[in-house]
Amino acid sequence: PRKPHPWVYLDGQVVAVADAVVPVTTQAFAYGTGVFEGIRAYVAANGELNVFRLDDHLKRLANSARLLQLENLPLRSEFKSIILDLLRHNEASTDCYIRPLAYKKALLPGIGFGVKLTGVSSGLVINTLSMSAYMRADGIRCAISTWRRIPDVSLPARAKITGSYANSALAMESAQRNGFDDALMLNVHGNLAESTTSNVFVVKDGCLITPPLSAHILEGITRDTIITLAREDLGLKVIERDISFSELFSVDECFLAGTGVEIVPVTQIDHYILQESGVGEISAAIRSLYLKTVRGLNSKYTDWLSPVSN
Numbered sequence: 001p002r003k004p005h006p007w008v009y010l011d012g013q014v015v016a017v018a019d020a021v022v023p024v025t026t027q028a029f030a031y032g033t034g035v036f037e038g039i040r041a042y043v044a045a046n047g048e049l050n051v052f053r054l055d056d057h058l059k060r061l062a063n064s065a066r067l068l069q070l071e072n073l074p075l076r077s078e079f080k081s082i083i084l085d086l087l088r089h090n091e092a093s094t095d096c097y098i099r100p101l102a103y104k105k106a107l108l109p110g111i112g113f114g115v116k117l118t119g120v121s122s123g124l125v126i127n128t129l130s131m132s133a134y135m136r137a138d139g140i141r142c143a144i145s146t147w148r149r150i151p152d153v154s155l156p157a158r159a160k161i162t163g164s165y166a167n168s169a170l171a172m173e174s175a176q177r178n179g180f181d182d183a184l185m186l187n188v189h190g191n192l193a194e195s196t197t198s199n200v201f202v203v204k205d206g207c208l209i210t211p212p213l214s215a216h217i218l219e220g221i222t223r224d225t226i227i228t229l230a231r232e233d234l235g236l237k238v239i240e241r242d243i244s245f246s247e248l249f250s251v252d253e254c255f256l257a258g259t260g261v262e263i264v265p266v267t268q269i270d271h272y273i274l275q276e277s278g279v280g281e282i283s284a285a286i287r288s289l290y291l292k293t294v295r296g297l298n299s300k301y302t303d304w305l306s307p308v309s310n
Ligand code: PMP
Pocket: 038, 168, 194, 195, 196, 197, 198, 199, 217, 218, 219, 220, 221, 222, 223, 257, 258, 259, 260
């Protein structure tokens, strides 16, 4: 379901994939000093391709970039045009994934491999690929990772920093080697944080509960979409509060929410089966409404869509 598009944006130019290369001395390659976004575009019922919540992704990217002093990024409106132009250049006509990555390039001459941010130039690369859903809709099994989510005071999860994903990779690797599909990660306080590449929701007595932004998590855009849809469209009570390790074994339903994974029901946590009968009712309703919304079938939220054609 994934196929890279032929053209890539690299530092102000659109180049063929084979020519989109960076030097091995790139600082981000050595120290993880890059920030990125994962964005999806969906084909609507009328055949039009729309990028979902593009402004919100670019706003988060700008905040992540500010933290690592990644300078000279295009302004929001120009950035949007660059992405939409690239999709048109790639003749994108199916569901897509868009990956902008701002990274620390080269140190000023004479500094060598210094670990610092000031005096290191910034680059920007944007990859797009055709990509449909890649997670199963009938529920996945999640381990609870022994690896804890990086604390905010060490490397803020709120910023989407490339280096943070070594933490996610360790958790995912361990979960998959143990036969699970993904991992739920606890924070340093022992409460639920998020999964390796998505936020987590649980359902208890008909209420939706998700860890607060202070739980050392990424401020997920899908998380925000789900909170909005659950409250406004489904009339559900949504509570942002800490979820302890032990509480995970008494929830009625659980699902992951992220741009890439979309909405994925979790039917097993460690060796505890949540739903003997499969996917929970509320998870299924939210998943269905989310997939309608991203495809423009929920007229209240068409402001979230940026059409690729113009
Ligand atoms: N947490 C982590 C660690 C992630 O990598 C992602 C994916 N970007 C998310 C949460 C979900 O964020 P979003 O809904 O904005 O894609």
